[in-house]
Amino acid sequence: MDLLTFTTNFADQFEETEISAFTPNTNYKELEEWSSLIALSIIAMIDEEYDVSIKGDDIRSAETIEDLFTIVKNRK
Amino acid sequence: MENNPFSLKNKRILITGASSGIGRAIAVECSKMGACVIITGRNEERLKATILEIGDDKVQYIIANFAKDDDVLALCNKIEDLDGLVNCAGLTKVLPFNFAKPSDFKEVMDVNFFAPAELTRLLLKAGKIRKKGSIVFISSISGVLCSAPAASIYSSSKGAVNGLVKGMALDLAPKGIRVNCVNPGMITTDIFSDGKIMQEQLKEDMKRYPLKRYGKPEEVAYSVIYLLSDASSWVTGSNLIIDGGYTLL
Numbered sequence: 001m002d003l004l005t006f007t008t009n010f011a012d013q014f015e016e017t018e019i020s021a022f023t024p025n026t027n028y029k030e031l032e033e034w035s036s037l038i039a040l041s042i043i044a045m046i047d048e049e050y051d052v053s054i055k056g057d058d059i060r061s062a063e064t065i066e067d068l069f070t071i072v073k074n075r076k
Numbered sequence: 077m078e079n080n081p082f083s084l085k086n087k088r089i090l091i092t093g094a095s096s097g098i099g100r101a102i103a104v105e106c107s108k109m110g111a112c113v114i115i116t117g118r119n120e121e122r123l124k125a126t127i128l129e130i131g132d133d134k135v136q137y138i139i140a141n142f143a144k145d146d147d148v149l150a151l152c153n154k155i156e157d158l159d160g161l162v163n164c165a166g167l168t169k170v171l172p173f174n175f176a177k178p179s180d181f182k183e184v185m186d187v188n189f190f191a192p193a194e195l196t197r198l199l200l201k202a203g204k205i206r207k208k209g210s211i212v213f214i215s216s217i218s219g220v221l222c223s224a225p226a227a228s229i230y231s232s233s234k235g236a237v238n239g240l241v242k243g244m245a246l247d248l249a250p251k252g253i254r255v256n257c258v259n260p261g262m263i264t265t266d267i268f269s270d271g272k273i274m275q276e277q278l279k280e281d282m283k284r285y286p287l288k289r290y291g292k293p294e295e296v297a298y299s300v301i302y303l304l305s306d307a308s309s310w311v312t313g314s315n316l317i318i319d320g321g322y323t324l325l
């Protein structure tokens with residue numbers, strides 16, 4: 001699993017936010033476009049791409065994209 | 077109470093999904109109204125918990141997994157004549173439409189739509205639903221009046237149930253069998269127990285209900301009692317919306 005690809009996959013779930021806004025350190029819940037639907041898309045993307053089921057609570061407890069990456073990596 | 081039109085005395089009623097949430101409440105409340113209930117679900121322990129709540133260990137329970145065609149047939153074979161059938165078993169799959177593959181639709185449609193349709197057909201064909209019987213489907217407001225983010229799969233299944241009920245109501249009218257739908261808004265049960273939707277989100281959502289809370293399983297059960305009883309003897313093909321006013325806004 002690779003952090004940069006994960007970050008790109010993460011960014012793909014957004015429509016309007018500039019791609020430059022996404023780095024491993026991005027605090028994603030502070031992005032203006034963040035919504036419950038995007039949260040569900042991230043969960044679905046992680047299931048599809050990494051075959052890992054995460055929960056809403058994981059999205060909540062992680063702050064940055066890298067935090068979430070670490071959660072997913074540890075469950076692989 | 078003498079002459080209570082809502083009484084279910086002497087009525088034999090099969091309830092699917094009776095091991096949890098709404099189905100369990102329907103089994104408990106129908107039995108309080110005098111019905112002889114037969115309950116089904118996948119999980120034996122939870123079915124037994126329903127029987128404990130009913131407080132009558134003579135209640136018949138039958139284990140069946142609606143994801144398996146054979147189980148639906150076997151269930152039908154174990155059933156004797158019925159006055160009522162409540163199709164309540166169901167599940168949801170929260171997935172944004174972009175991720176919703178045919179296999180995801182199938183998983184939900186099998187249990188929410190195909191199994192209850194086939195179970196009902198088999199029971200009718202075997203002559204196991206008496207004249208003047210009542211069939212109730214637990215649909216939803218979702219897919220009929222509204223939807224929710226990432227609910228396209230679930231909404232499709234409930235929309236399909238709604239159409240099925242209307243067609244069935246016409247086709248079964250000559251037999252004097254009535255078919256109706258109950259369409260609840262959010263009811264506090266285990267349906268979102270997979271944790272994809274966060275508790276905070278649900279709390280926020282609750283505020284959008286004019287009556288300021290989610291419904292309770294028994295509040296759906298009471299409407300089912302009405303539709304199973306002789307009080308609704310001229311009601312068929314209808315939707316009974318139970319949503320705390322949600323779809324008014």
Ligand SMILES: NC(=O)c1ccc[n+]([C@@H]2O[C@H](COP(=O)([O-])OP(=O)(O)OC[C@H]3O[C@@H](n4cnc5c(N)ncnc54)[C@H](OP(=O)(O)O)[C@@H]3O)[C@@H](O)[C@H]2O)c1
Nearest residue numbers: 093095096097098117118119141142165166262263265266
């Ligand atoms: N809760 C709501 O907000 C809400 C709103 C509108 C409509 N509804 C509808 O109400 C019905 C009951 O939902 P609920 O909220 O009470 O959910 P629940 O607590 O999760 O109960 C679901 C029931 O369906 C059964 N079931 C699920 N998959 C099955 C399968 N493959 N084979 C046989 N039985 C199966 C379960 O049996 P096991 O115990 O054996 O797993 C359980 O008895 C569903 O049709 C749902 O769509 C719910």
